[in-house]
Amino acid sequence: MKVTDPNCLRLISNQKNLLNAIPEMVLLVKNAQSVEYMNPSAISFFGNLCSSNTKMKPNEKKLLGIILNIVDTAHANKSFGETIATSYENTHIEYTLAPFEGYKGDKLQWFFIRDLTDNKNQLEELSLFHNSIETILAHKISELKESERMRKSLTNELNSLKEHLQEQPSEGNMVGSSRALTELRDMVFQVAKSDATILITGESGTGKELVANLLRESSNRNDKPFLKINCNTISDSLLESDLFGHERGAFTGADSKRKGKFEVVDGGTIFLDEIGDISPRMQAALLRVLQDGEIIRVGGNIPIKIDVRVIAATNRDLTVMVQEGSFRLDLFYRLNIINISIPPLRERKEDIIDLTTHFIRKYRQAFKKDISFLPQSILDKLLMHNWPGNVRELQNVIQRAVLMAKNNAITENELFFDMQPGGHEDNSKKNYLDQIDGKSLKTIIAEIEKDVIEFSLKKNRGKVAETVEQLEIGKTAFYDKMKRYNISPKDHSY
Numbered sequence: 001m002k003v004t005d006p007n008c009l010r011l012i013s014n015q016k017n018l019l020n021a022i023p024e025m026v027l028l029v030k031n032a033q034s035v036e037y038m039n040p041s042a043i044s045f046f047g048n049l050c051s052s053n054t055k056m057k058p059n060e061k062k063l064l065g066i067i068l069n070i071v072d073t074a075h076a077n078k079s080f081g082e083t084i085a086t087s088y089e090n091t092h093i094e095y096t097l098a099p100f101e102g103y104k105g106d107k108l109q110w111f112f113i114r115d116l117t118d119n120k121n122q123l124e125e126l127s128l129f130h131n132s133i134e135t136i137l138a139h140k141i142s143e144l145k146e147s148e149r150m151r152k153s154l155t156n157e158l159n160s161l162k163e164h165l166q167e168q169p170s171e172g173n174m175v176g177s178s179r180a181l182t183e184l185r186d187m188v189f190q191v192a193k194s195d196a197t198i199l200i201t202g203e204s205g206t207g208k209e210l211v212a213n214l215l216r217e218s219s220n221r222n223d224k225p226f227l228k229i230n231c232n233t234i235s236d237s238l239l240e241s242d243l244f245g246h247e248r249g250a251f252t253g254a255d256s257k258r259k260g261k262f263e264v265v266d267g268g269t270i271f272l273d274e275i276g277d278i279s280p281r282m283q284a285a286l287l288r289v290l291q292d293g294e295i296i297r298v299g300g301n302i303p304i305k306i307d308v309r310v311i312a313a314t315n316r317d318l319t320v321m322v323q324e325g326s327f328r329l330d331l332f333y334r335l336n337i338i339n340i341s342i343p344p345l346r347e348r349k350e351d352i353i354d355l356t357t358h359f360i361r362k363y364r365q366a367f368k369k370d371i372s373f374l375p376q377s378i379l380d381k382l383l384m385h386n387w388p389g390n391v392r393e394l395q396n397v398i399q400r401a402v403l404m405a406k407n408n409a410i411t412e413n414e415l416f417f418d419m420q421p422g423g424h425e426d427n428s429k430k431n432y433l434d435q436i437d438g439k440s441l442k443t444i445i446a447e448i449e450k451d452v453i454e455f456s457l458k459k460n461r462g463k464v465a466e467t468v469e470q471l472e473i474g475k476t477a478f479y480d481k482m483k484r485y486n487i488s489p490k491d492h493s494y
């Protein structure tokens with residue numbers, strides 16, 4: 001049928017112009033069997049797949065098959081007007097179908113197609129890029145986490161090193177910045193290098209052994225043997241053979257000769273602790289060592305030259321013992337060439353703060369506690385206490401407190417001062433009147449007398465001469481009373 005109506009011709013021409021101009025690909029498909037029309041953008045994309053093209057190439061035939069198949073499926077699903085995405089081989093398309101009524105009433109379909117391959121590829125590239133950025137970021141984050149972990153572990157190491165370093169020098173050192181302690185420390189370093197005999201005196205717990213260690217460490221003999229002997233723990237005869245050795249047959253059981261400690265330590269240092277407790281016989285033997293630099297083995301008579309530096313310590317007053325005749329004056333002079341006297345803690349209370357900090361740090365680490373705070377009230381109590389047990393007592397008090405502390409601070413609940421020997425505080429008094437029932441006056445007076453003697457001895461740190469002077473009693477009578485009440489000045493010398 002030839003169209004001649006100018007209006008129809010105008011409509012057809014307008015429609016053709018529109019289809020030629022739009023960038024979308026447009027195909028007109030008949031009965032999902034043949035392509036009747038393709039606009040220029042469809043032809044340039046697929047080639048000419050129209051039924052009028054009788055010289056179709058194989059790949060065009062294949063394409064035609066694919067397109068007809070898509071149209072067939074869409075037609076069967078009645079998906080007119082919907083935009084559907086699909087892909088074939090490596091091509092991604094999006095299409096919309098619309099019905100078209102033919103001239104003879106036959107059913108055709110408009111097939112609008114958009115090529116999404118480039119978009120899709122770009123999206124894929126983007127997502128690849130995105131994924132790789134994500135991978136790089138994840139990698140960087142884990143690197144950062146790792147370096148943060150390293151930083152933390154290094155900080156911990158540094159902190160523990162710092163604590164260790166802070167701890168290290170003070171562990172063997174004398175903590176305290178009071179004038180007395182500063183002078184004492186200076187003196188220790190000054191006399192350490194000489195070979196002179198040194199006598200360290202001071203109440204129990206003031207740090208005599210600490211000073212002895214420091215003397216030896218700072219001396220020229222610091223790489224030579226160092227022997228510590230506690231003179232009051234071994235029996236006298238054992239001490240003698242222990243120190244000077246013995247010849248074969250010197251006493252029962254001595255079936256071979258043995259070198260004593262002075263010979264073994266030759267070239268090194270010997271620390272004689274509690275020197276005030278040695279017997280007159282030992283005193284004589286020691287005098288020979290200090291005077292002539294030689295020893296004689298027990299049971300022998302040949303002097304043996306030795307080179308030993310002697311450091312001695314005691315918490316007893318050797319001058320009183322000399323006066324009382326229980327310590328040799330010549331030995332005292334020999335020992336006392338250099339005297340290092342450590343003042344009791346109550347006379348250098350400035351050291352209490354340094355020492356408290358030092359012990360808190362030490363036990364905080366040892367007991368894995370996080371103590372970081374000491375209330376002023378506690379510090380006041382520490383400063384007010386009299387410290388009869390000196391630094392050792394302070395160390396005990398802090399050790400207990402740190403161990404018992406519940407949070408990060410030491411409170412009054414954890415603060416206990418050492419009990420004095422006898423089970424009661426130094427200054428607590430008995431209420432005698434509560435206890436006199438059923439006792440004779442003689443017994444009551446004897447109890448009071450015993451308490452007074454013990455109290456006074458304690459006050460004078462075991463010094464008999466000062467006690468008799470204070471109580472205005474003769475020395476012989478005083479010794480008699482001590483014997484009667486079984487009191488020993490030694491028990492009250494700390």
Ligand SMILES: Nc1ncnc2c1ncn2[C@@H]1O[C@H](COP(=O)(O)OP(=O)(O)OP(=O)(O)O)[C@@H](O)[C@H]1O
Binds near residue numbers: 174203208209315392
């Ligand atoms: N200035 C100080 N700094 C740090 N620690 C100290 C100091 N003085 C004493 N100490 C500590 O106190 C404790 C008692 O000290 P040390 O044993 O040297 O006393 P001591 O005078 O020999 O007592 P004792 O007469 O009872 O034998 C030890 O643990 C010691 O390390």
Ligand SMILES: [Mg+2]
Binds near residue numbers: 208209273
């Ligand atoms: Mg000691």
